[in-house]
Amino acid sequence: MPETGCLAPSKKAAGKAAKAVVTPAPRMRRVRDRNQGLLLRAAERVFARAGFAGATVAEIAREAGVPKANLHYYYPEKRDLYRAVLDNILALWLGETDAFTPEAEPLAALEAYVRAKMRFSRDYPDASRVFANELLHGAPEIGAYLRGALRKLVASKAAVIDAWISEGRIAPLDPVHLFFSIWAVTQTYADFDTQVAAVLGVRQVSARQHAEATEAAVALFLRAARPDAVASRTTSGKLA
Amino acid sequence: MPETGCLAPSKKAAGKAAKAVVTPAPRMRRVRDRNQGLLLRAAERVFARAGFAGATVAEIAREAGVPKANLHYYYPEKRDLYRAVLDNILALWLGETDAFTPEAEPLAALEAYVRAKMRFSRDYPDASRVFANELLHGAPEIGAYLRGALRKLVASKAAVIDAWISEGRIAPLDPVHLFFSIWAVTQTYADFDTQVAAVLGVRQVSARQHAEATEAAVALFLRAARPDAVASRTTSGKLA
């Protein structure tokens, strides 16, 4: 899970003897991994509930159970830690689109994706919130990723969906906006979980309520994506 | 627009001569209104792009064009200013549900609501973002509002929709989750506008693209909410 691209003794620290710092040496990896893991998990929690600006390194260190100075040993700057957290999250967030292949059954793929995203919002609410917060403030750290990998991914999946549409196997919904909608709806149950709980009249959204939310989301998208039953039922396409 | 419940010379300032402080006096209202307006608008912008913790009163004051000390004259604490901004936003956010009356045409009401919410995300993106940020961090300031007015509102509108459902005039979607979904989808175009722009491959979402997003959202919800044409077609024949 670690190995986030941020080597520990940063440029500054490695000022004097810069010989074999390239690889952190295959030696003592246990301690580093352990502490980085602790710090990453603590940081995710704290960033999730306070945002980047609102989080303090002291609090993260306390939550991780290590002295602040030790945190700075692994992550020289607050931003390094934040980046590491985001990198972890992106890896998770990107997945789950495998179902969208030309041969797949469109509605089944859609349902699987919605369910996967709902599961994500249940299992990794902190990750979702950190991600949301980053987007909300203009994605200063992951903008390049959004314009790169994510954009490419969406474009390729949109092509698949467009093909399904022209075959009449799914309703003619704009695929890109469909993705935006799915992300929005599923993440709302993590990011704005406070609002959901408040409107539902509970302190915390229960597992059961989350399951109901999942069914509601699935129903919404499946109903919307259901191809118009009528159509012209000709050979290839339909009402083009 | 001002008159946000936060009178200027707070408890502290009004320590000595506390006689007729109840009403700010109908006198000099011009200056106060003007400056509070400037500050509120500046604060909304700054809070929108930096969040509560990330925003600095100095920046808000600069953006409003007044000295920092003058800001503190009207809003003794940063939180007072934040509350005032939120109060303004809530008033806006609450509206637009008038269309949901028992007599209304369900799909028309739904469409009107979605369009209104999309318009909101276009016209008040900063308000939307401040609101989103507040929710994201657990709604420390407006939690009571969510559990009170908002919850009641949703409950009453959900009852209307449930009635529509039992009359077969709209698809059997959970009304409360329908609201969550509509809010999620429409606000995503304000709150996560960075992501939308990135995936669309543009720097800024254009007016035209926002219009397309609106049509996509309307299509999504109308298709999902369309009652199943078949049904039982009994006594109170609906589909008029």
Add this chain to the structure above:
DNA sequence: ACATTTCTTGACTATTTGGTCAGGATTCAC
């Protein structure tokens, strides 16, 4: 006019916070 209230603002302060550092403790390869 003039007393009174409201407003304005530069200068100041207390606190928080990210980050540094030097010296010591561990750990590991050999």
Add this chain to the structure above:
DNA sequence: GTGAATCCTGACCAAATAGTCAAGAAATGT
């Protein structure tokens, strides 16, 4: 063992920031 890399950490520091204050400048009612 032992030497070298790695790790640990209390004590510090400089910068940023929310909030104060007191003295004076407008504005206002009568």
